[in-house]
Amino acid sequence: MDVFRALGNESLLSNSSGPARWDPFHHPLDSIQPWHFRLVAAVMFVVTSLSLAENLAVILVTFKFKQLRQPVNYVIVNLSVADFLVSLTGGTISFLANLKGYFYMGHWACVLEGFAVTFFGIVALWSLALLAFERYIVICRPVGNMRLRGKHAAQGIAFVWTFSFIWTIPPTMGWSSYTTSKIGTTCEPNWYSGAYNDRSYIIAFFTTCFIVPLLVILVSYGKLLQKLRKVSNTQGRLRTARKPERQVTRMVVVMIIAFLICWMPYAVFSILATAYPSIELDPHLAAIPAFFSKTATVYNPIIYVFMNKQVLYVLKVSSISIV
Template identity: 25%
Template sequence: MDDIVYENITVQYCFPENNASCRKEVRTGPAYIFLFIVLSCISVCTVFLNLLVIISISHFKQLHTPTNLIILSLAVADLIVGLIVMPGNIMQLIDSCWYLGKLVCIFFPLISSLSVFASVLSLVLIAVDRYIAVCDPLLYPSRVTVCKMSICIILGWSFCVMYCVIYMYFNDHLITTQLYSTCYGECLLLMKYSWLIFDFVLSFLIPFFVILILYGLIFKVARRQAKSVRAVCNSVSKEQEAKVPGSSETKAAKKLSLAIFVYLLCWIPFYLTSFSVETFSTSSIVWTFFGWLLFFNSSINPIIYAIFYQWFRVSVKLIMTCRIYDPSSSRFNLFHDGV
């Protein structure tokens, strides 16, 4: 199939040799070029920042704690978003054709859903971890260990994989003969309205209420602890305050709550808007905009760590100056002034 010219307008096709080929829309205007550059920079920054988090927690033994293991899990999910999901969506945004074949078309939405769902799971685990640390600080070291947390994370990722496979299967997206396409060179995921509601309940509503309840209890305990401290001493020094059971955990919970707030800010518009249509397609403008809002959450998480956590700032400095190649670098102290 050759390109056809209608009144000086050239109609191009994704695969000119195939009679069933889709029409090709290459968006090359100044606005799209600017958008391509911006989104590409976001993708690169997402990969770079989350790699810093992964290297930091993996390399420095001082960071091998249950809480940091969850942050590591979150960073891995966010890395997948920046490394695979964002570039794939940028490619579809600039060029309407899908050149990677049906097999990749099957797995790309699967990986995208897995990374997003794993991020939600990590945020729930963070809330549970902080709840135990604040409400039962004396027993926390024995109840939550690195080994137990590792098992929880592995089981959580396994559940995410199973759920995403089931979700894609019931949306007729795991069998090449059932892939929805109007022409050759198209890769779409049509989400059935019933499954969109089920996904909303499982991947947003339930985690939202779990996180909301746990953080509500955390801050209730934090206020009670603050009143107890003020009753004992009118002015408590930083050194004394750090020794109060649960005080450091309470501070950590407040910092991590910002990540939860950003998560809600990115997710709520996506689901509220998606309920306005009966069949939700990944090619729609609505999905593109709010889908990128979800992806952008993966870029913000490591920035939150950079702002609030000294260990991350110190570890980044050590990584960027190549001091991690020192044989003893894994045992460096990252908490010179406390966290």
């Protein structure tokens, strides 16, 4: 495949003014101490283990208890599935690569990790956009008294996966590529190339897979907050009647904030690397946003459980019945 040839023929850390070229598939970067890689591997082991356990628990609990099988929870489970798969593929491969200090598994593993983390990460972001839009539909009722049903959630989930796949598969087919990062133990879209083929993809990718879902989130919650403020000022009794909806809305808002805190540094770094491909960045500094973004998979299950009174009630009742 073209992407394999691209990976094999370029070194992201090679300096055009220097004679040596570094091959991240055969040995570690000399400027980084071995214990740095082992530290990152330990962090990735903890993050990956927690993420796999937490997201699997959310999936199993939601499917086990009928009370939790509601449209909004379908989307949250979809978010957990995406986070679980990010950790299963990207987290595991990143952990193994950091144990060695370089991508000893070869090109195919690099492409797999780059595609998986990008694909499932975009599924997660679009799932949050879907949750925001669902909150807007339920509370603001722009289409009258139409009730959100399971089939609507299923259609939204199908759109999220299809759309995300359409925009993350091109680098495996020749439009840009997935390649090693500056530290050499994780893979991602080729932000660093100044070639038109790569920059055109990155611009299209960021527009459709980051800016658009972010706008959906901002517009949906902007409208929603206006509605809640209006209801609060004019009809206090309606605010009380919609208390469960407000609780779910707060939970979703916290999920979105946590996701953006984790992914925004990586997004900013990627935009910077794309806009200024010749910029010299320290590998340690360049690696932090990519690894930090993977911690987002840990927070959503915690937020979902501890800010969802329905889930806490179901778990409490089930534990009492077991005792």
